[in-house]
Amino acid sequence: xxxDRRAGKPRSSGMTMVIDKGLGALAFADLLxxxxxxxDFVKFGFGTSTLYPMPVLRDKIALAQKHGIAVFPGGTxxxxxxxxxxxxxxxxxxxELGFDGVEISxxxxxxxxxxxxxxxxxxxxxxxxxxxEYGKKTPGSRIVLDDLRRTIDADCACGAELVTVExxxxxxxxxxxxxxxxxxxxxxxxxxxxxxxxxxxxxxxPQKDQQVALLTILGPEANLGNIAPQEVMSLEAMRRGLxxxxxxxxxxxxxxxx
Amino acid sequence: xxxDRRAGKPRSSGMTMVIDKGLGALAFADLLxxxxxxxDFVKFGFGTSTLYPMPVLRDKIALAQKHGIAVFPGGTxxxxxxxxxxxxxxxxxxxELGFDGVEISxxxxxxxxxxxxxxxxxxxxxxxxxxxEYGKKTPGSRIVLDDLRRTIDADCACGAELVTVExxxxxxxxxxxxxxxxxxxxxxxxxxxxxxxxxxxxxxxPQKDQQVALLTILGPEANLGNIAPQEVMSLEAMRRGLxxxxxxxxxxxxxxxx
Amino acid sequence: xxxDRRAGKPRSSGMTMVIDKGLGALAFADLLxxxxxxxDFVKFGFGTSTLYPMPVLRDKIALAQKHGIAVFPGGTxxxxxxxxxxxxxxxxxxxELGFDGVEISxxxxxxxxxxxxxxxxxxxxxxxxxxxEYGKKTPGSRIVLDDLRRTIDADCACGAELVTVExxxxxxxxxxxxxxxxxxxxxxxxxxxxxxxxxxxxxxxPQKDQQVALLTILGPEANLGNIAPQEVMSLEAMRRGLxxxxxxxxxxxxxxxx
Numbered sequence: 060x061x062x063d064r065r066a067g068k069p070r071s072s073g074m075t076m077v078i079d080k081g082l083g084a085l086a087f088a089d090l091l092x093x094x095x096x097x098x099d100f101v102k103f104g105f106g107t108s109t110l111y112p113m114p115v116l117r118d119k120i121a122l123a124q125k126h127g128i129a130v131f132p133g134g135t136x137x138x139x140x141x142x143x144x145x146x147x148x149x150x151x152x153x154x155e156l157g158f159d160g161v162e163i164s165x166x167x168x169x170x171x172x173x174x175x176x177x178x179x180x181x182x183x184x185x186x187x188x189x190x191x192e193y194g195k196k197t198p199g200s201r202i203v204l205d206d207l208r209r210t211i212d213a214d215c216a217c218g219a220e221l222v223t224v225e226x227x228x229x230x231x232x233x234x235x236x237x238x239x240x241x242x243x244x245x246x247x248x249x250x251x252x253x254x255x256x257x258x259x260x261x262x263x264x265p266q267k268d269q270q271v272a273l274l275t276i277l278g279p280e281a282n283l284g285n286i287a288p289q290e291v292m293s294l295e296a297m298r299r300g301l302x303x304x305x306x307x308x309x310x311x312x313x314x315x316x317x
Numbered sequence: 318x319x320x321d322r323r324a325g326k327p328r329s330s331g332m333t334m335v336i337d338k339g340l341g342a343l344a345f346a347d348l349l350x351x352x353x354x355x356x357d358f359v360k361f362g363f364g365t366s367t368l369y370p371m372p373v374l375r376d377k378i379a380l381a382q383k384h385g386i387a388v389f390p391g392g393t394x395x396x397x398x399x400x401x402x403x404x405x406x407x408x409x410x411x412x413e414l415g416f417d418g419v420e421i422s423x424x425x426x427x428x429x430x431x432x433x434x435x436x437x438x439x440x441x442x443x444x445x446x447x448x449x450e451y452g453k454k455t456p457g458s459r460i461v462l463d464d465l466r467r468t469i470d471a472d473c474a475c476g477a478e479l480v481t482v483e484x485x486x487x488x489x490x491x492x493x494x495x496x497x498x499x500x501x502x503x504x505x506x507x508x509x510x511x512x513x514x515x516x517x518x519x520x521x522x523p524q525k526d527q528q529v530a531l532l533t534i535l536g537p538e539a540n541l542g543n544i545a546p547q548e549v550m551s552l553e554a555m556r557r558g559l560x561x562x563x564x565x566x567x568x569x570x571x572x573x574x575x
Numbered sequence: 576x577x578x579d580r581r582a583g584k585p586r587s588s589g590m591t592m593v594i595d596k597g598l599g600a601l602a603f604a605d606l607l608x609x610x611x612x613x614x615d616f617v618k619f620g621f622g623t624s625t626l627y628p629m630p631v632l633r634d635k636i637a638l639a640q641k642h643g644i645a646v647f648p649g650g651t652x653x654x655x656x657x658x659x660x661x662x663x664x665x666x667x668x669x670x671e672l673g674f675d676g677v678e679i680s681x682x683x684x685x686x687x688x689x690x691x692x693x694x695x696x697x698x699x700x701x702x703x704x705x706x707x708e709y710g711k712k713t714p715g716s717r718i719v720l721d722d723l724r725r726t727i728d729a730d731c732a733c734g735a736e737l738v739t740v741e742x743x744x745x746x747x748x749x750x751x752x753x754x755x756x757x758x759x760x761x762x763x764x765x766x767x768x769x770x771x772x773x774x775x776x777x778x779x780x781p782q783k784d785q786q787v788a789l790l791t792i793l794g795p796e797a798n799l800g801n802i803a804p805q806e807v808m809s810l811e812a813m814r815r816g817l818x819x820x821x822x823x824x825x826x827x828x829x830x831x832x833x
Contacts, residue, residue: 081808083605089341093373106817107808115609135819167819196819228809229783267487292339292365293486301364303393303425303454347599351631525745550597550623551744559622561651561683561712 065299068099068127072258073298076100076284077291078133078228078265081107084118090288095126097295100190100284102162104228106139108132120157134164134192137178142168146178150185160188163214166196166225176217183218190261194225198232202246204253211259223284226263230285235262235269242272251277258282270294271304323557326357326385330516331556334358334542335549336391336486336523339365342376348546353384355553358448358542360420362486364397366390378415392422392450395436400426404436408443418446421472424454424483434475441476448519452483456490460504462511469517481542484521488543493520493527500530509535516540528552529562581815584615584643588774589814592616592800593807594649594744594781597623600634606804611642613811616706616800618678620744622655624648636673650680650708653694658684662694666701676704682712682741692733699734706777710741714748718762720769727775739800742779746801751778751785758788767793774798786810787820 065073079101082090091098101123108116123130132153140149153161163178170178175191182189191214193207194200202224211222225234232238235247254260261282264270267290273281279298286294296302323331337359340348349356359381366374381388390411398407411419421436428436433449440447449472451465452458460482469480483492490496493505512518519540522528525548531539537556544552554560581589595617598606607614617639624632639646648669656665669677679694686694691707698705707730709723710716718740727738741750748754751763770776777798780786783806789797795814802810812818 080805081610083602083609085343085601085605085608086341089343092343093341093369094339096370097368105809105812105819106815107812109817110613110808110811110815111609112612135817138819139817289338292368293363295368296363296365299364299367301367301393301397303363303396343601344599347601350601351599351627352597354628355626547596550626551621553626554621554623557622557625559625559651559655561621561654 065295068096070099072282073280074099074261074282075286075291075294076102076223076261076282077288078102078104078285079107079119079288080104080228081110082119082288084115084122086288087119088122090291091122091126091128094291094295095128097291098126098128101128101130102284103130103132105133105135108136108156116156124157124159129159129188131158131160131162131188131190134162134166137161137163138166138168141170141174141178146181150181153187154185158187160190160220162190162192162223163219164192164223164225166192166194172213176213179214179217179219189214189217189219190221190223191219192223192225194234196225196227196233198238200225200233202234202250204250207250208253211254211256215259221261221282222259223261224263226265226269226285228265228285230263230265230269236266240266240269242269244272244276247272247276267293267304270297274298323553326354328357330540331538332357332519332540333544333549333552334360334481334519334540335546336360336362336543337365337377337546338362338486339368340377340546342373342380344546345377346380348549349380349384349386352549352553353386355549356384356386359386359388360542361388361390363391363393366394366414374414382415382417387417387446389416389418389420389446389448392420392424395419395421396424396426399428399432399436404439408439411445412443416445418448418478420448420450420481421477422450422481422483424450424452430471434471437472437475437477447472447475447477448479448481449477450481450483452492454483454485454491456496458483458491460492460508462508465508466511469512469514473517479519479540480517481519482521484523484527484543486523486543488521488523488527494524498524498527500527502530502534505530505534525551525562528555532556581811584612586615588798589796590615590777590798591802591807591810592618592739592777592798593804594618594620594801595623595635595804596620596744597626598635598804600631600638602804603635604638606807607638607642607644610807610811611644613807614642614644617644617646618800619646619648621649621651624652624672632672640673640675645675645704647674647676647678647704647706650678650682653677653679654682654684657686657690657694662697666697669703670701674703676706676736678706678708678739679735680708680739680741682708682710688729692729695730695733695735705730705733705735706737706739707735708739708741710750712741712743712749714754716741716749718750718766720765723766724769727770727772731775737777737798738775739777740779742781742785742801744781744801746779746781746785752782756782756785758785760788760792763788763792783809783820786813790814 179189231240261284263285264283265285398404437447489498519542521543522541523543695705747756777800779801780799781801
């Protein structure tokens with residue numbers, strides 16, 4: 060029964076995006092060999108892409124692609140390029156290094172709607188996949204439903220594939236999560252109703268309790284991002300009803316083993 | 318002076334059980350090469366055993382055994398098998414993969430005493446080591462002294478080797494630990510008096526302050542479980558009085574080095 | 576423009592000290608290959624140096640040195656040797672293993688000023704670099720400005736290279752940080768005025784928010800210690816204005832990439 064199983068890659072739902080804060084080449088290869096099937100995207104967090112020795116960076120990108128995983132630099136890098144007016148260099152290097160896509164965000168800088176449109180179009184015209192991000196990194200910033208709704212529509216109209224909802228690497232005090240990192244579940248339910256096309260959204264959810272809340276409310280096929288490398292297997296276990304927190308989500312666990 | 322040293326493996330006290338949430342084969346080999354002497358058991362957390370590519374899983378199991386470490390899948394996996402009524406498949410696969418034992422728990426499901434007895438006996442009859450677990454994963458669940466006492470007696474009568482006291486991977490709000498993860502030290506002292514056979518018990522203690530409390534009250538030879546891989550060396554240093562938190566536990570540190 | 580770039584190694588400011596709680600040899604090599612340029616020192620935390628199999632320990636030390644990184648055992652190890660009156664053995668083993676230096680601290684034991692002087696001199700006379708530590712590990716212990724001032728002067732007069740300000744591995748409830756781990760920013764500003772020779776100081780700052788506070792107040796060239804291996808790249812990104820938290824510190828990001 061196919062409903063008992065997770066879809067294979069490429070998937071359009073139930074996607075997992077890992078945030079990589081600087082794994083070495085061996086650790087990265089080891090992660091993919093063990094749990095590459097559970098990973099759809101790897102984001103090289105913030106501006107860390109610029110800090111690797113070139114061969115290490117190239118190896119990581121190539122290896123991810125061999126596992127059917129798309130890689131892109133963190134939105135902060137493009138924000139820095141915009142702020143410093145070196146966008147042309149940014150695009151050239153991203154293409155030259157072989158990244159699959161870019162993250163277009165305004166977590167820290169101001170970005171006009173027009174500028175945002177242009178960046179999304181520029182990415183797709185250059186053959187890059189465009190992932191956009193909704194939300195500010197400022198502590199206390201919240202999701203404004205109408206604003207999110209409009210952003211999704213406008214971003215996708217320009218060619219964006221997926222809109223990620225900002226939660227930072229910490230998952231604390233931003234967007235869906237309060238200052239203790241707890242998920243505002245009522246707000247999530249409202250968002251769920253207002254944005255029925257769940258496949259367009261990816262929720263940053265670095266903390267386990269946030270993952271549990273999202274999978275419980277949105278279902279095991281919610282797209283989750285900013286997952287720490289060491290939590291990939293644990294999240295996959297939750298998606299499949301193989302961890303007690305999400306036991307009730309599935310009647311049947313994978314037939315692979317039991 | 319043998320009292321100055323930690324016993325070598327196999328040990329019957331001072332045992333350390335690591336919870337592995339999905340380490341790759343390289344990371345696992347690297348961990349064992351550096352600190353395998355400090356590890357007695359590795360539990361493949363929750364249902365993660367089902368998520369590895371087969372060769373990776375087999376490599377990990379074989380390697381652990383080469384280091385004199387017993388491996389078993391997390392109790393959640395057997396709970397899932399019981400709930401879904403696929404126990405026979407469970408036993409077959411566990412044996413076929415070469416696991417040393419199983420964890421028999423009722424953290425999430427209801428398990429009658431009779432059923433629990435049968436599972437323990439089934440394990441031992443199949444040549445597997447039976448580790449049982451006491452406690453629920455429900456937030457706020459507490460240890461009931463008489464109940465623990467009876468469970469230990471009954472489990473061991475059926476062939477269980479060790480009874481683990483549940484604390485989840487987080488160590489928060491369950492059993493011995495309050496909602497902040499602090500150890501209820503008075504309760505621990507009562508438990509210590511009521512259950513003198515310390516070697517029968519293993520305490521899940523994922524957080525450092527929990528490990529300090531247990532080693533301080535029960536002594537450096539307490540059996541501790543759900544230790545994160547990256548904390549094994551630190552725990553071993555504490556057992557030997559080589560970290561300031563447990564400085565007073567030992568007069569003499571290892572002669573190996575100083 | 577050289578001000579746009581981080582200085583190469585060896586550096587006299589902007590130094591990063593990693594606390595290694597027991598990495599395997601592979602993980603260590605992998606870390607250095609990816610981010611060795613961002614690491615100036617590695618401390619083998621607490622007494623973990625005594626717990627490795629000899630070949631693993633020797634490999635790690637030699638590899639760090641090949642990357643221009645100085646290695647030393649945690650201060651706890653020398654404190655244990657002092658307490659147990661086995662200092663001579665300590666020095667012999669440290670030299671024999673090839674450590675570059677030692678950390679001289681009194682986080683847990685009492686050490687007279689005279690004894691401290693002697694230990695620093697002993698280290699330098701034996702050809703070891705002397706790193707000292709200021710502060711107690713006792714919860715609630717605080718920095719006393721005059722005391723720190725005098726300690727720096729006296730330590731350096733005896734040959735100490737750098738004085739580290741204690742914050743433990745956790746960064747909670749000790750020295751500069753309150754019981755929640757928040758940086759006492761007013762106190763830090765006072766310290767900055769009272770101790771103008773910033774290059775003499777290294778601040779233990781295990782938590783990200785602590786790193787942000789220190790880099791923001793003291794500048795991106797502050798020396799930071801007790802950095803977890805997995806946070807090295809993230810800290811380096813912050814030093815270069817490549818993470819949103821420190822965006823305003825730099826106008827120009829590395830030219831390496833964009």
